[in-house]
Amino acid sequence: MRKSKFVSIYNDLSEKIHQKKIDAGALLPTENELCAQYQASRETIRKALAMLSRNGYIQKVQGKGSIVLDVSRQNFPISGLTSFRELAAHSKRQWTTNVHQVVLLKPDEHLKMVMNLQDGQTVWQVVRSRSTEGESVILDRDYLIQEVVPLLTADQCAHSLYDYIENELGLKIGFAKKEITVEPANEDDYHYLTMHEGTHVVVVRSLVYLENAQLFQYTESRHRADKFRFVDFARRDHM
């Protein structure tokens, strides 16, 4: 068994909820019944349920049970750490990626500060745009610390950076901090994006860290405002 038991149970239950084998509004089997079904202890079941709860699949009510939520109109949360690849896979649109630049460079002062870089550290700069229906609507500018990612080719960037980083290099991504703002479009936006109406773009700045808490990537993702949409599921903490 590669994965842990509670993750398998989580996957199985979330699948069933997606496939509507369990209706929204209905109750899941009780924890004890699930223990029997999956041959697991109650603690293991509860870990799987906590994960379902965090991700918006169920609502737990003490003394009652776990209510299945309507996940159909949830429209794939952009929250979490889903890469563009994963996102595009869930979307109905056809997307294409254009790689404009893959270069190794010495960071300027601003980037050194943002990424908290040491003297002598170099970074890969990757500039890509994403198009759908003949229009270029997203401009991504990634900076990756070379010590972590020694080599990078345009080919890898055209496919999926995260695939390469996680599967080829074996690095594991831990967490990210994101900030979303709206800013006036700059020269590059007008150059790389298909801008018609509107002079503003949505800017998503992310700092991405590995599992050992080491920062390894900074990304500035610029979206044509009318194509931008962010969906979030938020739970009042405690538990």
Added chain:
Amino acid sequence: MRKSKFVSIYNDLSEKIHQKKIDAGALLPTENELCAQYQASRETIRKALAMLSRNGYIQKVQGKGSIVLDVSRQNFPISGLTSFRELAAHSKRQWTTNVHQVVLLKPDEHLKMVMNLQDGQTVWQVVRSRSTEGESVILDRDYLIQEVVPLLTADQCAHSLYDYIENELGLKIGFAKKEITVEPANEDDYHYLTMHEGTHVVVVRSLVYLENAQLFQYTESRHRADKFRFVDFARRDHM
């Protein structure tokens, strides 16, 4: 003891991290040491640590320990369910709220669909704007199901809707689904907001549910684009 033990431990540790009694980059005491310090079992400690991890305070590394993250520049996540009141409390600015409307109404077809309302159900409509430094920059339009919130006064809306709902009515909020988009400003935006440059606003639509999974509120929050900022901490799931 009102709160559960692991929440107390979470609060204590998060406090210490905020106050820099534990430096960013340093390791927390080991789980066993924490067991001794707090006179708790390892499982209880681990629940507190999992909560710290989810909220961006620490990064757990197997075999090593729990690394304290830099929470200083984290700038209070707008993620989660923080109400405007709580948000304003964390902000350095001075905010004022203007209540423009508090009325009971029969929902139109659109609202009935969005809120999944039954025939005969009525809703409170609350329209408020938020101002800082003499400029009105946020326009909030809340719809609350009257069966859940029987009575509503302008006074309560001027103070804090959530305070009233959670503390006075004793209702507990469970979770919310949010969607963020950028849209052209409409008549009301020009009327209620101080719009200068820019013809677009950021629209945050939220469906808010109680702990028993019952929807009770729909909110459309319209922000002047140049004053909008959304900060998020995202973790790659598993655990």
Added chain:
DNA sequence: GAAAATTTGTACGTATGTATG
């Protein structure tokens, strides 16, 4: 309305596996 049964929430203990140093 009250008591009993059911179901989830919290806490503790123990054992074993896995990653780090």
Added chain:
DNA sequence: CCATACATACGTACAAATTTT
């Protein structure tokens, strides 16, 4: 290889909320 520290899993007991009797 070994010690340390975190990860997973099972089991038990009791508390708190809900539903049923």
